[in-house]
Amino acid sequence: MAELRLAGRPASPGFAEGAVVRLVEQKSTRVSSGDPQREADDLKQAIKNALSSISDLADRAEGEAAEMLGFQVAMLEDDALAEAAFESIAQGVAADHAWREALDAEIETYRAADDEYFRARSADLEDIRDTVLDHLSGSHVAFSVPPGAIIAARDLAPSRFLSVDWSKGGAILLSEGSPTSHVAMLARARRVPMIVGLGEIPECASSIIIVDGALGQAVVSPRDDTRAEFLSRQTADEEMAIKAAAHEHQPAATKDGMAISVMINIAGVEDLARLDPKICDGIGLVRTEFLFGEGPHLPNEETQYRAYRRMLEWAEMRPVTIRTLDAGGDKPIAGLTIDGESNPFLGVRGVRLSLQRLDVFRIQIRALLRAAPHGYLKVMVPMITVPSELDAVRALFGEEYEALKANGLNVKMPLLGMMVEVPAAALAISEFNADFFSIGSNDLTQYTTAAGRDIGAVASLADVRHSAVLKLIEIVAKHGQTSGLDVSLCGDAGGDADVIPLLLKVGIRSVSAAPSLVGRAKLAISNFSFDKAGGA
Numbered sequence: 188m189a190e191l192r193l194a195g196r197p198a199s200p201g202f203a204e205g206a207v208v209r210l211v212e213q214k215s216t217r218v219s220s221g222d223p224q225r226e227a228d229d230l231k232q233a234i235k236n237a238l239s240s241i242s243d244l245a246d247r248a249e250g251e252a253a254e255m256l257g258f259q260v261a262m263l264e265d266d267a268l269a270e271a272a273f274e275s276i277a278q279g280v281a282a283d284h285a286w287r288e289a290l291d292a293e294i295e296t297y298r299a300a301d302d303e304y305f306r307a308r309s310a311d312l313e314d315i316r317d318t319v320l321d322h323l324s325g326s327h328v329a330f331s332v333p334p335g336a337i338i339a340a341r342d343l344a345p346s347r348f349l350s351v352d353w354s355k356g357g358a359i360l361l362s363e364g365s366p367t368s369h370v371a372m373l374a375r376a377r378r379v380p381m382i383v384g385l386g387e388i389p390e391c392a393s394s395i396i397i398v399d400g401a402l403g404q405a406v407v408s409p410r411d412d413t414r415a416e417f418l419s420r421q422t423a424d425e426e427m428a429i430k431a432a433a434h435e436h437q438p439a440a441t442k443d444g445m446a447i448s449v450m451i452n453i454a455g456v457e458d459l460a461r462l463d464p465k466i467c468d469g470i471g472l473v474r475t476e477f478l479f480g481e482g483p484h485l486p487n488e489e490t491q492y493r494a495y496r497r498m499l500e501w502a503e504m505r506p507v508t509i510r511t512l513d514a515g516g517d518k519p520i521a522g523l524t525i526d527g528e529s530n531p532f533l534g535v536r537g538v539r540l541s542l543q544r545l546d547v548f549r550i551q552i553r554a555l556l557r558a559a560p561h562g563y564l565k566v567m568v569p570m571i572t573v574p575s576e577l578d579a580v581r582a583l584f585g586e587e588y589e590a591l592k593a594n595g596l597n598v599k600m601p602l603l604g605m606m607v608e609v610p611a612a613a614l615a616i617s618e619f620n621a622d623f624f625s626i627g628s629n630d631l632t633q634y635t636t637a638a639g640r641d642i643g644a645v646a647s648l649a650d651v652r653h654s655a656v657l658k659l660i661e662i663v664a665k666h667g668q669t670s671g672l673d674v675s676l677c678g679d680a681g682g683d684a685d686v687i688p689l690l691l692k693v694g695i696r697s698v699s700a701a702p703s704l705v706g707r708a709k710l711a712i713s714n715f716s717f718d719k720a721g722g723a
């Protein structure tokens with residue numbers, strides 16, 4: 188087979204090489220006995236077997252995984268969970284249909300819950316549903332993955348992840364999936380490389396595949412030179428990881444003593460679990476769209492307020508930069524974003540959508556105003572293209588602030604800044620009435636190079652190192668220096684050790700990166716010297 192490159196979204200960094208094991212979803216071949224008593228007995232047995240397999244996993248698990256499996260065990264032990272299914276069986280419905288229907292109804296209730304914790308548990312219920320269905324149809328037996336294998340699947344349930352022995356390496360390639368899913372969280376915690384959103388993964392059963400989780404790239408049947416390049420990146424990465432760990436808790440500074448701020452990017456409160464705030468200078472980007480899930484039930488004001496407040500409290504008065512909803516583009520939300528746009532990245536996304544859906548936007552603004560007194564909140568608005576958009580958002584904040592205050596609520600007006608990710612905004616930067624700027628280098632690069640960030644075939648063109656992109660970044664950094672307004676950079680380039688020197692050279696003094704990249708970013712900064720680079 189000729190070399191084939193696959194590109195998706197990074198969900199967990201790391202390298203892997205091995206054979207692909209494809210997980211095909213089993214269509215249930217179970218035939219109903221037609222006897223309600225037998226069907227009920229079969230379901231009872233399947234629940235018992237599922238309980239025993241999940242309990243086994245729970246006994247071996249630790250931390251977050253143990254907590255998640257403990258929840259699954261408690262749910263399965265509760266007779267109430269299967270009550271509706273047994274009632275349907277008594278009326279002649281087959282065991283698998285009855286169980287699926289009962290669990291789907293339960294899952295829907297969890298998904299619609301206002302509380303974020305309960306909404307997140309819906310994925311566990313899906314897992315429970317599928318584990319019992321596997322036991323009912325006997326297909327659980329088919330799930331066996333040799334250690335070190337690279338799993339290719341549409342999506343992967345957390346319990347399946349936990350039943351694999353990852354001690355010999357391996358990786359996960361998903362044609363769908365999300366970097367913020369439970370399984371992605373588990374993969375990051377166990378350092379299993381994982382790429383999501385790969386689209387159709389071709390049949391490559393007998394081929395070797397190499398995986399670079401941080402880049403979101405996999406290569407099937409790599410050529411010798413591709414493999415050699417991969418191995419040298421892997422070796423360099425291992426060496427760097429050791430050095431980076433030593434830098435994580437140090438303040439970042441260049442070799443010649445210039446202090447650089449390093450903040451973190453998060454998608455939700457879960458990302459902060461077991462993270463020490465002392466490793467960073469604050470949160471540079473909260474991607475709130477992940478709090479909104481995939482719709483159709485959007486989080487209410489209370490749920491959002493609690494999530495934002497927890498982030499502010501975690502940061503202990505370090506700045507927390509929460510971005511207002513950036514739905515659209517590659518982040519559709521059912522019932523909110525517009526279907527059928529010919530090019531969603533150039534359509535109604537980010538602030539364009541928020542200003543069209545004031546019903547949703549005002550709820551987020553109120554939650555932010557109420558959270559603000561609990562720390563140092565900065566709010567930034569994505570996809571700003573013209574000054575009037577930011578003015579409109581500022582006016583909405585003013586209106587909601589007055590209304591909440593009039594009702595006696597404890598509110599505070601946060602600093603209001605903008606993302607600079609549209610080239611037009613970078614070029615006209617002095618025209619915007621922003622309190623601070625944060626450069627979204629991912630979108631700035633795709634819009635400048637006309638190369639979609641989600642299109643593997645043009646990935647080499649979408650390069651932040653293009654001199655045109657760096658010039659735009661420099662314009663914004665210079666504006667920050669002359670105006671005295673903060674400028675940070677929160678795109679993926681901010682955590683890329685190869686790009687950081689270029690950013691420093693064009694005047695960037697603050698970056699924000701995934702928590703796992705903080706040590707590496709600080710290490711790259713410490714190796715840089717303005718004297719030698721002749722930078723700004």
Ligand code: PEP
Binds near residue numbers: 627678
């Ligand atoms: C960016 O565009 O660089 C950015 C940080 O925003 P997102 O990746 O969420 O679009």
Ligand code: MG
Binds near residue numbers: 569608627629630
């Ligand atoms: Mg962006």
